[in-house]
Structure formats: structure tokens, C-alpha cells
Amino acid sequence: MLDLQKSSRNTPTPHIRRTPFPGPLTKHQCLSRLRHPKFLIINPWFRRNLALHYRARRGRVQVFRINVSGAKIVDSASEDDDAGNRDIRLPNHTKQVSHIAVDIGGTLAKVVFFNRAPEDGLGGRLNFTKFETDDIEDCIAFLKQLVDSRREQQQQPRNTGTGKKTRGGRGSAGQDEMCVMATGGGAYLFYDRLKSELGCEIVREDEMECLISGLDFFITEIPDEVFTYSEENPMAFEEPREDIYPYLLVNIGSGVSMIKVSGPGANEFERIGGSSLGGGTLWGLLSLLTGAKSFDDMLEMSQKGDNTAVDMLVGDIYGTDYGRIGLKSTTIASTFGKVFKKNMSASNGTGKPEFKPEDISKSLLFAISNNIGQIAYLQATKHDIHNIYFGGSFIRGHTATMNTLSYAIRFWSQGSKRAYFLRHEGYLGAVGAFLRHQPRNWGRRKSFGEDGGQRIFQATRKE
Amino acid sequence: MLDLQKSSRNTPTPHIRRTPFPGPLTKHQCLSRLRHPKFLIINPWFRRNLALHYRARRGRVQVFRINVSGAKIVDSASEDDDAGNRDIRLPNHTKQVSHIAVDIGGTLAKVVFFNRAPEDGLGGRLNFTKFETDDIEDCIAFLKQLVDSRREQQQQPRNTGTGKKTRGGRGSAGQDEMCVMATGGGAYLFYDRLKSELGCEIVREDEMECLISGLDFFITEIPDEVFTYSEENPMAFEEPREDIYPYLLVNIGSGVSMIKVSGPGANEFERIGGSSLGGGTLWGLLSLLTGAKSFDDMLEMSQKGDNTAVDMLVGDIYGTDYGRIGLKSTTIASTFGKVFKKNMSASNGTGKPEFKPEDISKSLLFAISNNIGQIAYLQATKHDIHNIYFGGSFIRGHTATMNTLSYAIRFWSQGSKRAYFLRHEGYLGAVGAFLRHQPRNWGRRKSFGEDGGQRIFQATRKE
Numbered sequence: 001m002l003d004l005q006k007s008s009r010n011t012p013t014p015h016i017r018r019t020p021f022p023g024p025l026t027k028h029q030c031l032s033r034l035r036h037p038k039f040l041i042i043n044p045w046f047r048r049n050l051a052l053h054y055r056a057r058r059g060r061v062q063v064f065r066i067n068v069s070g071a072k073i074v075d076s077a078s079e080d081d082d083a084g085n086r087d088i089r090l091p092n093h094t095k096q097v098s099h100i101a102v103d104i105g106g107t108l109a110k111v112v113f114f115n116r117a118p119e120d121g122l123g124g125r126l127n128f129t130k131f132e133t134d135d136i137e138d139c140i141a142f143l144k145q146l147v148d149s150r151r152e153q154q155q156q157p158r159n160t161g162t163g164k165k166t167r168g169g170r171g172s173a174g175q176d177e178m179c180v181m182a183t184g185g186g187a188y189l190f191y192d193r194l195k196s197e198l199g200c201e202i203v204r205e206d207e208m209e210c211l212i213s214g215l216d217f218f219i220t221e222i223p224d225e226v227f228t229y230s231e232e233n234p235m236a237f238e239e240p241r242e243d244i245y246p247y248l249l250v251n252i253g254s255g256v257s258m259i260k261v262s263g264p265g266a267n268e269f270e271r272i273g274g275s276s277l278g279g280g281t282l283w284g285l286l287s288l289l290t291g292a293k294s295f296d297d298m299l300e301m302s303q304k305g306d307n308t309a310v311d312m313l314v315g316d317i318y319g320t321d322y323g324r325i326g327l328k329s330t331t332i333a334s335t336f337g338k339v340f341k342k343n344m345s346a347s348n349g350t351g352k353p354e355f356k357p358e359d360i361s362k363s364l365l366f367a368i369s370n371n372i373g374q375i376a377y378l379q380a381t382k383h384d385i386h387n388i389y390f391g392g393s394f395i396r397g398h399t400a401t402m403n404t405l406s407y408a409i410r411f412w413s414q415g416s417k418r419a420y421f422l423r424h425e426g427y428l429g430a431v432g433a434f435l436r437h438q439p440r441n442w443g444r445r446k447s448f449g450e451d452g453g454q455r456i457f458q459a460t461r462k463e
Numbered sequence: 464m465l466d467l468q469k470s471s472r473n474t475p476t477p478h479i480r481r482t483p484f485p486g487p488l489t490k491h492q493c494l495s496r497l498r499h500p501k502f503l504i505i506n507p508w509f510r511r512n513l514a515l516h517y518r519a520r521r522g523r524v525q526v527f528r529i530n531v532s533g534a535k536i537v538d539s540a541s542e543d544d545d546a547g548n549r550d551i552r553l554p555n556h557t558k559q560v561s562h563i564a565v566d567i568g569g570t571l572a573k574v575v576f577f578n579r580a581p582e583d584g585l586g587g588r589l590n591f592t593k594f595e596t597d598d599i600e601d602c603i604a605f606l607k608q609l610v611d612s613r614r615e616q617q618q619q620p621r622n623t624g625t626g627k628k629t630r631g632g633r634g635s636a637g638q639d640e641m642c643v644m645a646t647g648g649g650a651y652l653f654y655d656r657l658k659s660e661l662g663c664e665i666v667r668e669d670e671m672e673c674l675i676s677g678l679d680f681f682i683t684e685i686p687d688e689v690f691t692y693s694e695e696n697p698m699a700f701e702e703p704r705e706d707i708y709p710y711l712l713v714n715i716g717s718g719v720s721m722i723k724v725s726g727p728g729a730n731e732f733e734r735i736g737g738s739s740l741g742g743g744t745l746w747g748l749l750s751l752l753t754g755a756k757s758f759d760d761m762l763e764m765s766q767k768g769d770n771t772a773v774d775m776l777v778g779d780i781y782g783t784d785y786g787r788i789g790l791k792s793t794t795i796a797s798t799f800g801k802v803f804k805k806n807m808s809a810s811n812g813t814g815k816p817e818f819k820p821e822d823i824s825k826s827l828l829f830a831i832s833n834n835i836g837q838i839a840y841l842q843a844t845k846h847d848i849h850n851i852y853f854g855g856s857f858i859r860g861h862t863a864t865m866n867t868l869s870y871a872i873r874f875w876s877q878g879s880k881r882a883y884f885l886r887h888e889g890y891l892g893a894v895g896a897f898l899r900h901q902p903r904n905w906g907r908r909k910s911f912g913e914d915g916g917q918r919i920f921q922a923t924r925k926e
Contacts, residue, residue, distance in 0.1 A: 318652060
């Protein structure tokens with residue numbers, strides 16, 4: 001039972017971005033995106049001269065290594081570009097990467113792919129986009145466009161950078177068979193469909209391993225990606241670092257998974273717990289209880305709400321603080337604790353009580369976040385872990401959510417544990433799958449190497 | 464994420480009582496109860512010749528000790544008598560007890576009082592009844608009737624058991640000033656009202672201390688009170704025992720409190736945590752989402768529900784088990800995880816989707832219970848405690864709730880911790896307050912003594 005008033009209600013909510021997050025692409029948005037002028041501006045090299053340096057032919061596999069020197073998150077000028085979807089510029093990765101990665105969860109499908117910069121640019125970019133899993137046909141259509149355009153590029157002459165033009169087709173040096181790395185439950189549920197509609201190999205990767213590979217990559221390599229949250233400093237970035245174990249990954253999607261990662265070895269991780277009270281629960285409840293049509297509507301509403309209209313506070317029960325055990329009058333004793341009473345009273349009277357969607361949203365968002373925060377703290381304590389990373393599409397860069405999770409960890413651990421967040425929080429699994437494209441015996445996670453003075457990230461398994 | 468299917472869905476729910484639990488007394492029920500013939504049958508000595516052995520006059524206070532030899536829960540013949548409200552027969556407690564105890568929580572107010580047996584009977588009984596806190600005027604009216612009838616008895620001649628008749632009025636040996644022991648937040652919130660309307664002293668006691676006193680009493684003294692739950696043996700009673708520390712008390716009312724009790728000393732307990740997701744949350748959500756008018760309606764509905772209509776299972780995401788980490792296809796990945804999708808699909812179509820109240824009730828009851836079970840397990844692990852007692856008015860003897868809590872503790876602790884339940888689960892605080900009627904410097908909890916071969920329970924504080 002934390003003090004929501006203390007943690008977030010009486011202080012103005014800081015804004016860490018300029019534009020509201022859009023939801024996942026709708027069917028129309030998705031299908032029009034590739035044709036839309038804006039998409040061409042953001043990704044001007046899309047459908048263009050893609051060099052194919054990556055080889056994955058049977059029996060002749062080159063390990064996928066990504067050059068992360070100078071990696072930087074791109075500040076998008078686009079008004080409706082979700083901060084969590086922002087590209088990552090990799091100015092020194094010159095090899096083309098033909099494979100695409102998709103992480104299909106219970107609610108959202110996340111796609112990650114690499115595009116080289118246009119001929120006059122340097123390196124390339126990692127691109128991020130997402131779909132609702134219910135609109136899986138849109139997602140598959142998007143993947144198919146990517147696959148087809150890459151195949152098409154393989155047939156076109158390309159500039160090798162040496163002034164010579166060559167073709168990227170089969171048999172050439174740039175040749176690559178397209179492949180889609182797939183993880184999440186949907187990699188199994190939709191496997192046959194992906195395979196038949198995309199017409200290329202679908203390589204399935206374990207969900208937990210992908211989450212960890214993705215998180216390792218973000219923590220160790222990408223500047224301005226990992227941050228801590230506080231009201232005073234809502235986005236205090238952490239420098240990329242190598243000494244990262246042990247940590248607890250709390251991945252909040254439809255449900256919640258908690259994974260203890262104790263080292264880089266193949267067996268040095270364990271799913272130690274989870275909760276069925278996650279994003280799916282909140283979205284489900286709020287879609288029934290409010291008129292919101294998207295999760296972002298709900299998040300926006302919750303910022304205007306007053307949870308004390310529905311929650312029962314210690315002060316509602318005691319009329320004052322319960323000082324003996326340190327519970328303030330503003331502490332929430334029971335989420336939704338006033339609703340039953342008000343509802344019954346109103347039913348006995350003339351009509352239904354009016355509960356504002358804003359108040360309901362604020363109450364339930366806080367309750368679910370706080371509950372996850374408490375369980376994460378307890379699991380971290382049990383396993384003697386101090387660093388807790390929150391990933392998954394539930395957070396969406398929403399300040400109140402991060403504030404609640406941060407506050408819960410600080411409150412319960414008395415400051416001994418830290419909550420970390422990521423700008424690409426929803427893409428851990430997809431990025432992990434993307435990075436794991438390698439021979440079967442290669443591994444789970446990172447190893448560093450220097451390649452001509454360049455910093456290289458490569459997902460390897462230390463046996 | 465536990466497997467609800469495994470834990471309760473595929474096996475028939477055993478019935479451990481013959482009649483459904485009624486809710487708290489309505490205004491009408493409450494006011495008519497004292498006049499109702501049934502009440503007179505159950506409590507034939509009510510309003511009658513009450514001997515007043517207990518002295519609480521200023522400056523001359525006798526410590527309250529209760530003779531628990533032969534204590535036994537009374538099997539009620541009444542069809543609508545809540546098992547949790549059943550009287551406890553104390554055949555060897557011959558002294559009258561005039562004080563009454565009330566525990567006023569956020570949702571329910573619980574009353575405990577003692578009545579001597581009729582003149583031809585032995586000892587007396589502890590009586591239990593409850594009201595909705597919103598109907599506090601009914602509760603106060605009930606208390607006032609008790610107070611008045613006791614005062615009235617003090618003026619009437621009574622049989623001392625020695626053949627002599629005496630009066631219980633002021634100045635006599637049986638004399639006692641009426642007093643109401645009050646705990647819970649309402650003891651503070653309604654203090655002035657209780658004092659003015661009842662016209663007697665209101666002694667306020669700390670809520671946590673009362674819960675512990677009450678639980679200690681039930682564990683150590685009352686046969687057939689504490690039990691473990693399993694589907695094979697839904698009510699396996701524990702023998703009363705003295706070696707009870709340490710234990711974790713999880714009290715589930717509107718909210719949840721978790722109290723670690725490490726010994727009988729005054730400072731040997733601590734509120735180590737809690738959750739705002741408790742009974743109030745479930746009642747609030749279900750009163751909005753279903754047509755249920757009482758919590759017992761909701762419990763009954765939940766027994767007929769199929770949560771898979773609203774919950775997202777691992778199988779819904781994977782199409783199969785997620786064997787790598789031991790999650791079966793029937794495991795709930797996300798409570799209410801199907802609702803958002805179905806609701807949005809229906810809104811885009813012709814109308815609202817139909818979610819059955821039964822399915823909603825089953826899903827949310829399981830989710831809240833399972834969440835409490837997980838947090839209780841984690842707290843018990845953190846504090847190295849093996850015995851977990853679940854109290855509070857949330858459980859109400861409902862088999863699915865106990866099954867979920869038991870299963871969660873067994874599952875997470877791999878059988879190393881045990882969940883215990885009580886038949887008077889909702890009355891821990893009220894019984895504790897009742898037993899704590901004693902001089903200020905006397906204390907929190909039990910000590911045993913032998914009094915002429917009789918077993919005596921007395922709430923004392925070991926400094």
C-alpha cells in the first residue's frame with residue numbers, strides 16, 4: 001500500500017516527450033505506411049539499393065555481428081512517431097542485413113529490421129514498428145512487403161562503394177536467403193501461416209532468451225536508451241556498461257514475466273515468477289469500464305483522474321492516519337474500495353452511480369503498476385538482485401506508470417534497489433531475435449570484439 | 464501464473480457446508496433479529512438473567528480471563544446461519560462478561576459478545592455477527608440493544624447458582640460498568656458517535672494487536688477452528704497447539720495486511736506488507752461488471768463460470784504449452800487478456816460483446832486470490848516463515864478462494880509452506896478486542912494458566 005498522493009498526485013506530471021504516443025498501427029495505417037510520403041522521408045532508402053552482406057546459405061553461414069560504434073537513437077521529427085519506435089542509427093554498420101525479426105505476443109506483434117543508409121549516407125538504421133496481434137494479417141502483409149522488397153533488391157544492380165556495380169542476386173557476393181526470426185507465442189501459433197505467406201525460412205527463437213539478448217544489447221551498447229525515473233529527473237540516462245549481472249528483467253506485456261539473469265552463460269537465467277495481472281488485465285478492465293478505444297486513450301485519461309473517488313484510503317477508514325504502523329491517511333487501503341458501496345447505494349436509489357472513466361483509469365493503472373512493483377521487489381530480494389529492468393509494451397514511456405514502479409521499488413527496498421526503464425522497452429524480444437540470427441550452435445548473448453577499432457556486438461552463447 | 468485449470472476447474476468443487484453464506488445483515492434483518500423467534504432459539508438467554516461477574520469499575524479492575532476448557536463451535540441448525548458466524552460454546556466459563564467488542568473495518572463491522580447459558584445450562588457462548596459499515600447505524604442500534612439489555616439485567620434479581628437470588632445492579636458483586644471494546648479504523652472514525660449513542664465507555668484497541676490476539680486465541684484454544692484446505696480433504700482440522708511462532712497473518716478485508724508475528728512479546732510483531740488489491744477491489748469491480756448485489760451472489764456466480772472466456776491462456780498465445788519454462792497451455796498468462804480484443808472487435812461491428820457475469824467473477828476472484836497467495840508466499844520466504852494464516856472477511860469459507868490460496872502457497876513454496884484457514888476468519892480483530900478487555904498495562908496476548916484444573920486464556924503482554 002503505497003501513498004499514491006505522495007508519489008504522483010500532488011506534483012505536476014513532468015513531460016518527457018513532446019507528442020502523445022500513438023497506438024499500434026491500424027490496418028489502414030499499416031498498409032498505407034509503406035506508400036505514405038512520410039514513411040519515405042523517414043526511411044528514404046526503403047525499397048532501394050540494399051546491399052546484402054549477410055550470408056545465411058545452408059552450409060555457409062557467416063555469424064551475424066553488428067557494428068555498434070557510434071550507435072545513436074534518432075530524434076524523429078515526425079509528429080506522430082512513437083518515441084519507443086524511434087530508429088537506432090548505426091553509422092558504422094556497413095554490411096546489409098536481410099533478415100527481419102518479429103516478436104508476436106498475446107496483444108502486440110513487434111517488428112525489427114535493418115536498412116542501410118542511402119548511397120550517400122553512412123551505415124544504416126534499426127527500424128521498429130508494431131501491430132496488434134489481432135490484426136496479424138496486417139503484420140504479415142508488412143513483413144511480406146519487406147521480404148519482397150529485399151528480394152527485389154537482390155535482383156538489382158547495386159553500388160559496392162568501389163565504383164563497381166554488381167547485382168545482389170543469387171550467387172553473388174551479396175547474396176542472402178531471406179529469413180524471418182520469430183519469437184513470442186505467435187512464432188508457434190502462426191508458424192504455418194508465416195511460412196506459407198512469406199515464402200521464406202521462419203527461424204523460431206525462445207522468447208526468454210530473446211528478451212535477455214535484447215536487453216543485454218540495449219544496456220551495454222546503446223547510449224540514451226536505459227534510464228532511471230524520478231519526478232525531479234524523469235529521464236536520467238545510464239551510460240552503457242559491461243558489468244551488468246545479475247539483474248532482474250520484469251517484462252510486462254499482456255501478462256508479466258520475471259527473469260533472473262545471473263551471467264552471460266547459456267544456463268545463467270531463470271524465469272523465477274510472474275503475474276497474470278498485467279497489461280492485458282488493465283486494457284481489458286478499462287475497455288469494459290470506460291469508453292476508451294485504445295490503451296493510449298486510457299493512459300491519457302488516467303492523467304486527468306482522481307483515484308480517491310473510487311479507492312478507499314486509510315483516511316476513509318480511520319478518519320486520520322494509522323500512525324502506529326506508519327500508514328498515512330492518503331495511503332490507498334483498497335483499490336476500488338469505494339465502488340461497491342457507492343454502486344449499491346445508487347442501485348437502491350434512483351440510478352447508477354457515475355464513476356468517471358478518468359478516475360477509474362488512474363486507480364487501476366496505479367494498482368496494477370504498484371502490484372507489479374511490489375512483486376518485483378520481493379522477487380529481487382529473494383534472489384539478492386539490486387538492478388531491476390522493466391520492459392514490455394505496458395509502460396509505453398508513460399510517466400505515471402514509471403513513477404509508480406520506481407516509487408514502489410524505492411519504497412519497499414528503502415532505496416537499496418533500482419528500477420531501470422528503456423526507450424525501446426517493447427522491443428526487447430524482437431531485437432533479441434534479430435540479434436540471434438546465427439548458426440544453431442551459436443549462442444544466447446553478447447560478446448564484445450574489436451574489429452578494426454570498431455565496437456562489435458554479437459550474440460554468443462558461452463557454453 | 465498458476466494453472467487454474469489444474470487447481471480447480473477440472474475437478475468438482477467440494478462443499479464444506481450445507482447452506483450458502485448469507486451476506487451481512489441488512490437493516491431490516493438486523494433490527495428484526497433481536498425480535499425474531501429464531502434468534503431467541505439460538506440465543507435463548509438473550510435479554511435474560513445475565514450474571515455480571517466482570518468488574519471494570521475505575522480503580523478496581525479485575526483482569527479478564529476466559530475459561531476455555533471444553534470450548535466448542537456450535538453446529539447451528541439454522542438454515543441461513545453463516546458458518547463463520549457460529550457461536551462458540553464455553554461450557555466452563557461461568558462468569559458473566561458484560562463488555563462487547565466491535566471491529567469496524569472499511570466494509571464490514573464485526574461484533575462479538577458473550578452470553579451466559581440459561582439458568583439450566585452450563586457456561587455460555589461467544590456470539591458473532593456482522594454488519595455493513597455503510598449501515599453503521601444498524602450496527603450501533605444492535606450494540607445499543609445489547610448494552611441496554613445488559614444494563615436492564617443488572618437491575619433484575621439473578622440466580623447466583625447457590626440458590627440465593629441477588630441483583631446485578633450497581634454496588635452488587637455482579638456489578639459492572641458496560642464497556643465496548645472497539646478496533647479497526649471505525650473505532651476512530653465513529654468514536655464520538657459510538658460514545659454518545661451507546662452512553663458507555665468506548666475502549667479503543669490497536670487493530671493489528673487485536674488481529675493477533677484473536678488469531679492466537681483461535682489457534683491455541685478452539686478445536687475444529689483452524690484447518691488446511693485441499694481438494695481431497697477440504698477441511699482438515701488442526702489440533703489446538705501452543706508452539707505457534709513464528710507465523711504470518713494475512714488478513715484480507717477491503718485491503719490486505721500481512722503481519723509477521725515472531726513471538727508473544729509486545730514488540731514481537733510487525734506489519735511487513737500488504738496489498739490494496741483485496742476484497743474491496745473484487746467487490747467493486749464485480750458490482751460494476753456484473754449484476755450481483757452482494758458479495759455472496761458473486762461468489763456463487765463464480766462457481767458456475769468459465770474464466771477461459773475472458774482470460775488469455777498460454778495456449779491462446781502459443782497454441783501449445785511453453786514447455787521450456789514449464790508453463791502449460793492451460794496456465795493463465797493474462798487475467799482478462801481476451802476482453803480488450805473481443806470488446807474492440809465487437810465495437811467495430813454491430814454491438815457490445817457479451818461477457819458472462821459468471822466468467823468475469825471466476826476470473827477476477829481467482830486473480831485476486833492468486834495474487835495475494837503469491838505475495839504472501841514471497842513475504843513468508845523473505846522472513847523465513849512456514850505457517851501462513853489467512854483471515855479476514857474476503858474468504859467467507861468459499862472453497863475456490865481457499866483452494867487458490869492453498870494452491871498458490873503449495874505451488875510457489877514447493878510444499879515447504881502451509882496455508883491455514885479459520886472458521887471465524889472474519890472475527891480475528893473483534894475476538895482480539897473482546898479478549899483484550901483489561902487494565903491498560905496488561906497486554907497484547909495470551910498466557911496460559913490453570914485455574915482449579917481449568918484451562919484459562921488471558922491476553923497478556925510480556926514486557
